[in-house]
Amino acid sequence: AAVNLAPGDVYAAIQRNNYLAAVGQTKGNLVQVNLLADTDLRTVGEFERLIVADRGGATVRLADVAKVELGAEEADLLAKYDTRPSVYLGVWPLVGANEIEVSNGLQREMERLRTTLPSDVTMELAYDGTVFMRDALTEISKTLIETILIVGLVVFLFLGSVRTALVPLVAMPVSLVGAAVVMAALGFSLNLLTILAIVLSVGLVVDDAIVVVENVERHVREGKSRMHAAIQAARELVGPIIAMTITLAAVYTPIGFQGGLTGALFLEFAITLAAAVLVSGMVALTLSPVMSAHFVRAHGKEAWLTRQVNRGFNRLRNFYSRALDGALSIRWAILAVALFVSFAAWPLYAGSRRELAPVEDQSHVSMFFDASPDATLESVDAASRQVVGMVKGMPEARFMWSLVGSWGGFGGMVAKNWKERQRSTEQLYGELWGRVSQVPGLRVFPRLDPPLPTPGQFDVELVIQSSGSVEDLLGAAMAVVGAGWQSGKFLYVDTDLKVDRPEARVRVDRERVADLGMDLASVGRELGALLGGGYVNRFNYFDRSYKVIPQISREDRATVGPLLDLKIRTPRGDLVPVSAFTSIEAIAAPRTLNRFQQRNAVRVFGGVRPGVTKAEGLAVLEAAARATAPPGTALDHAGESRQIRREASSLVPTLGFAILLVYLVLAAQFRSFRDPLIVLLGSVPLAITGSLLFPFVEWTTINVYSQVGLITLVGLIAKN
Template sequence: MRAFTDVFIKHPVLAAVANLVILLVGARALYTLPVQQFPSLESSSIVITTVYTGASAETVRGFLTTPIERAVSSVSGVDYVESTSRAGQSTITVRLELGHDSTDALAEVTARLQQVRAELPAEAEPPVVEVQRADRPYGTFYVGFTSTQRDTPALTDWLTRTLQPQLATLPGVQRVTLEGARALAMRVWMDPDQLAARNLSPGDVHAALQRNNYLAAVGQTKGDLVQVNLLADTDLRAVEEFEQLIVAERNGAIVRLSDVARVELGAEEATMVAKYRGQPSVYLGIWPLPGSNEIEVAAHLRREMARIEATLPDDIEMRLVWDGTMFMRDALKEITKTLGETILIVALVVFLFLGSVRTAMVPLVAMPLSLIGAGIVMLAFGFSLNLLTILAIVLAVGLVVDDAIVVVENVERHVRQGKTRIEAALAGARELRGPVLAMTVTLAAVYTPIAFQGGLTGALFLEFAITLAAAVIVSGFVALTLSPVMSSRFVHEHGRQARLTILVNRAFDTIRARYEKLLDAALGMRWAIVVVALLVTLAAWPLYTYSRQELAPVEDQSHISLFLEAAPDATLAAVDRASERVADAVGEFPETDFMWSLTAPWGGFGGMVTKNWLERERSTQEMFGDV
């Protein structure tokens, strides 16, 4: 009876072309896949920040945090809501359920805020809403800048005008933020005695500043040849212009700003202090686009930094303080090395057991073809090359060769029975059509259900399960199309086996004879074997119960994160002094390379970056308790 495998054996070009398409498309798919450390998760949070200058933490909680929380808590897709009320600022974080569309949630949150806007104090600024990745609410890269001559405002101004726009244009970069920056600002220091002497209040000065910070298009004038747009511009720029600003008129006398205040060009009030090795610094945070190849973004950033280094002013020092892809590169390098070692070991074992290089070529060709073919499914599902998908490929190495080995062994058996290689390939492929399909479906069915788990585990292992199942399915197709064709050409004809093949066959005959004797003995004591099997099965329960449980192994990434929480009424100077004491204590560890920190009135966070693994004796886990 004819089978569909006969078509490929009798038309080997068709089999070669079909598998060549899998090879080329799969290779192209793997080349275009983004490279990440872990699978992308639709895990987002919406952060609502409302500023109420001058209000205490209790006032912010009662008049801002409570009504906003009440409004957004009923938004669909919300997992939970957390809030922080500090003096002058309310911060509410709406954590969304895993997989919920952040765009829909953002639109609904914005609509709810409009409904409660009338309940908020008129003096409070409008709420600012932004979406953050819950799995990574910080930038992937931080570039630190220090200067021996410029203060923080001057350094901020230079970075804003020069480097921030340059780095924002790098391929794969979503945005570049300034951390610890202080923008230039005109500072007006009012004199209470002078205000009281002229019967003025700070509100009058504020109103005068608002009146003179106005820009309006009032019309257009035309001539015979040109036309000019008319603007009413009261924008003030220099200190002298602010000093001449008219605040009020008292008894026929004009009161100018210089009469009641001191004006100077300074900087905005500091809301965060950034430090590197204890020195004031300004950080540029680089946020890659979601789904981008972060390792490639890191390469672009390093090349751009090397180009910028040559043009930096002499007083400015630049360094890459934090590279979030450092561990990712090392992990991917190690797992790729493991993949290569696995392929070599499997190739050696296949060769030793088949006893012929020509025969071993059949499964050795099927193995990389199946793994590369899985890249087509990965690209179609929007997956990435990460630790879990590469792990799936490593595990699939031992699975995808099974079908091809079974096919070539069966063809070789028919050849030893006196058939020609073509006849043996036709008969062997027909016999194994059903078993190969059953084996492929069974293996795919074992791993695919992992993708349907709920929660974080299901989201993480979705790509692992589908990639592994895809590799197995492709291996089944290769085993029924290409492997019979290769077997009909590469298997030795009857009577012409290589010496190693003969030795391997004799060894298997000996092993089979001994196995038959052991099997007869085992059947004679079947109840004892059943009891042992039950004991082993029952032992699995206490072993599972007392085993450590964690989502992922704790690994040494040469970094220990530190978080500082301050009282709601703490000042920035007090928190900064506390962070300096922490940095000094951390710097005493011999394993410390440097310490970086970002400090705000509400607290702060930072990182202890240790030396390379080869340059220290203790791991970060061993240091954690002392830190």
């Protein structure tokens, strides 16, 4: 104002004098030359020397009325490593890529780049999701070795002879190698689930070989030669072994046809396990008889261990015979008990705790930040520094990474290696919430990383949909939030619909604007020049084009009131304050208006307390929503909650499909539709009831892994 300049004058001066012109070209008979006029500005100094006005012979340059700087278009995001400013580079493997190989290659490249960095710049691997994978693969590989040793020891103890035990022991690695060949042919990799399938198959692939070697021993004891005994034993067992193998392999077929997360994750698991079982059946009918013909003892005295084992089995057989005779004498009572136990499976299943997958210690706790709608980047940064201090105060924490903006942000605590701490991340999660919940000006929502790849940000995410007003949705959401707090199952519960964002609506007096000789387009342009709502043009910097953005200083736009005192120029040349033709109305508006499946929607989310499953927390919110939501609303789920509900409803039909397949295989074997019913009804319901006792007494939960275990149980029971 001291030099009779308005922001619009500066805007126009930049627009006139920063112009990239292509003049044309000269053409002669032999040569043509392109002509470029040096009419654009390229450096901060050139912009500062730009003449914006001439007042009485005094030149007014841009540097006299403005601060020119080369900066970010809008500084609205800060990256921090603990409290140090940082730049994060995220790396996501392509579909089908091996994450561990990608991580190894990235670390090699980082080692190379570190030698080229300035002395005051460091490069760190802030978070590596493959660390958990590596440790998990190491542990499950150890488990595989331990399983092979334990199975080998058990086989030796019960067969009573090292020579005889070699037959099923050799069948194990041969069957596993066969399964590995199938995996390679189908393009499967060695991952947590395929190795888990191999671990489980160790105990399954020896069954057929044990049956063969015991049958060979029986024929040898009857006086036949070892070669003849092996041939005779194999012929007798061709049908049963094929039936048992197909029965156990077929039970995994429903997993391959199952949709959702279980079908996607466990397809390779099911095929690997089925391949190992099928190969073991072929090995039992080919390699095992040949080895038995050479390794089974000929006529002679039994070894001491064999005699002890057989003596124990004889006592067990005698006890079983007496118990069976007694049961047959009270068959109706036994039948009643069996029916009671069988029907008890359903209440046990209904009363068991459910979750998508058990919590796993991944040495990382994620955090999401929510700032007040009028917060600034500086205030959120200050609050996030307090969060870092609280996190670093935990002895198990290595460091914290974060990305913060005026709206909030997200980050994570990276914990020390499992060997360097006593507490799990689930225990740290509870303490972390107690610490960060006290930070003023910033709401922090910690979350344990899900054990399976699922979308979403929180443990529980319930979506309430409605065609009604935002006010109706907000009332329904707040009722659900209140019920969540009252349940005591949540560390935090909140909603994403908040009508608390302050807005200042500029009311323009159209008649006054016309009296001043202005139009609404010029008013909008002038206001945009004041607040940086647009840009004038562009400038070239190191062969890249960047925007030229004029705006008043941050101090002058810290609040709404002083904006009314700013002046703009009318077409008549007068400077008038903005207050001459505008007024400002303060209102509160929703931060966001979300839609879900084309309907107005609000999301209620929360983090469950340690020891509470996500399914239990979701059930609390669902019950509250059904009881309080107005007519016309519908419930849906987002994130991990959607997977929980989808997987929970898939167990019963998948288990039923598996039982049906086993029944058809047994019907083909027995050539009867009645005999398989005796096998299945007399064993499978009882076994399922027994297995459901453990989740019912809360020793474990029903999850995707236990569902696969129940399906495996059906095949094992039918096979035996």
